[in-house]
Amino acid sequence: MNRPQQGSHSLTRTAFCLQVVLVYTFMATHVCAQSFPANFTQVAVATGLSAPTIAAFSPDGRIFVAQQSGQLRVVKNGSLLPTPFVELTVDASGERGLLGIAFDPDFATNQHVYLYYTVPTSGTVTVHNRISRFTVSGDVALSGSELILLELDALSGATNHNGGSMVFGADGKLYIGVGENANPANSQYLDNYLGKVLRINTDGSVPAGNPYTSGSEARKRIWAYGLRNPYTLAVQPVTGRFFVNDVGQETWEEINDASTGGLNFGWPTAEGTSSNPAFTNPVFKYPHAATGNENGCAITGGSFYNPTEATYPASYVGRYFYQDFCNNWINMLDLSGPSPVRSTLASGLPGFSVGLTAGIDGNLYYLSRGTGTLYEIIYTANNICQSLKDGNWHDTSVWSCGRIPTSADKTTVRHAVTVATNQTGQTLRVSYQVGGRVLFAGGAQLRLGE
Numbered sequence: 001m002n003r004p005q006q007g008s009h010s011l012t013r014t015a016f017c018l019q020v021v022l023v024y025t026f027m028a029t030h031v032c033a034q035s036f037p038a039n040f041t042q043v044a045v046a047t048g049l050s051a052p053t054i055a056a057f058s059p060d061g062r063i064f065v066a067q068q069s070g071q072l073r074v075v076k077n078g079s080l081l082p083t084p085f086v087e088l089t090v091d092a093s094g095e096r097g098l099l100g101i102a103f104d105p106d107f108a109t110n111q112h113v114y115l116y117y118t119v120p121t122s123g124t125v126t127v128h129n130r131i132s133r134f135t136v137s138g139d140v141a142l143s144g145s146e147l148i149l150l151e152l153d154a155l156s157g158a159t160n161h162n163g164g165s166m167v168f169g170a171d172g173k174l175y176i177g178v179g180e181n182a183n184p185a186n187s188q189y190l191d192n193y194l195g196k197v198l199r200i201n202t203d204g205s206v207p208a209g210n211p212y213t214s215g216s217e218a219r220k221r222i223w224a225y226g227l228r229n230p231y232t233l234a235v236q237p238v239t240g241r242f243f244v245n246d247v248g249q250e251t252w253e254e255i256n257d258a259s260t261g262g263l264n265f266g267w268p269t270a271e272g273t274s275s276n277p278a279f280t281n282p283v284f285k286y287p288h289a290a291t292g293n294e295n296g297c298a299i300t301g302g303s304f305y306n307p308t309e310a311t312y313p314a315s316y317v318g319r320y321f322y323q324d325f326c327n328n329w330i331n332m333l334d335l336s337g338p339s340p341v342r343s344t345l346a347s348g349l350p351g352f353s354v355g356l357t358a359g360i361d362g363n364l365y366y367l368s369r370g371t372g373t374l375y376e377i378i379y380t381a382n383n384i385c386q387s388l389k390d391g392n393w394h395d396t397s398v399w400s401c402g403r404i405p406t407s408a409d410k411t412t413v414r415h416a417v418t419v420a421t422n423q424t425g426q427t428l429r430v431s432y433q434v435g436g437r438v439l440f441a442g443g444a445q446l447r448l449g450e
């Protein structure tokens, strides 16, 4: 099984799900019932997304969502903006398209965002993946700001295994996951970019500290190899620990630790755990099977939970969350002991999920390709009340905590929330995310407790 392939398998299952929903509503509710630990639930943040592939938070709190066919969408203040940030001409066949988003560590100063997308065949140009930099201007890309940083290898007729994820390491370098283009031999061949994780400077050049300091341009940019389809990457805040989620062939899905450069993760000789000392085994792996929260078909997302301010219980901090494309769960690994301990955060989720990411607001977000929706998973039994929509301060449905904030609550405002006349709001603290604001009707007040 490959990753989000637009092939007949995926489409058939999606169509089946829709049919079930339309014809057998009760049954759909039963079959697709979502399950969370006590006091966790999910909220739809944005709907109407077309074949989303990945989501990323800008440092100012907007959520950027890539659509496979080339539009980069922006969710701001809880609303999906109608105008895309940019609309790229891409080849979106199979698993190709707009696949990766990363924000510059100095975004506040330079407003740079990096995208990974598939350039279509045109004239003498053969289809290939590209990494470009764009400059943000408001909620759209500054016209003419694209700067091409790196052109990857020409692709074969195989439209799967493109990788596409990009993250910045704690070292300020850009790490890029590149699939092997369905040619396993690429993964062990060090003179192209395919089947590797790359590490580059923000201008596309070779940084100091890469494992290979001479040879081909591709070799000098390789950070890790022996990978099949490293579709998503994740960096742990503060520690810089770096995980690569590698989608497997027939047997195992892998979570690999590539914090150290130059490691060989074994594909195609080995999949899962190997006794070959030349290969680095995964931190964690899970088997292929059509049912069960411990099984799946393709790892399509992973994220460390180390937000600036956690909204989940303290025991969740430092865990690694990951999702599966087919079995509709999000699992978590407790990494505090000698070996990871798996448990399930959510199951029965809407189909074909991708793009799992820990938001800067301390909540996990993910995308469902089956429903075209961005979801947020919130914990409600804390003293944090987050606005979920524009509205009135005294409307309990505005708040994630399901109550009007009190002097014991920390309140996060991400929307336009009105404190009405003759209704005094009261809260321990108010913090704002991009665009969030409190509007006062004449004479209304908001009392803060700290």
Ligand SMILES: [Ca+2]
Pocket (backbone or CB within 6 Å): 226, 246, 254, 265, 266, 267, 270, 271, 272, 282
């Ligand atoms: Ca491996």
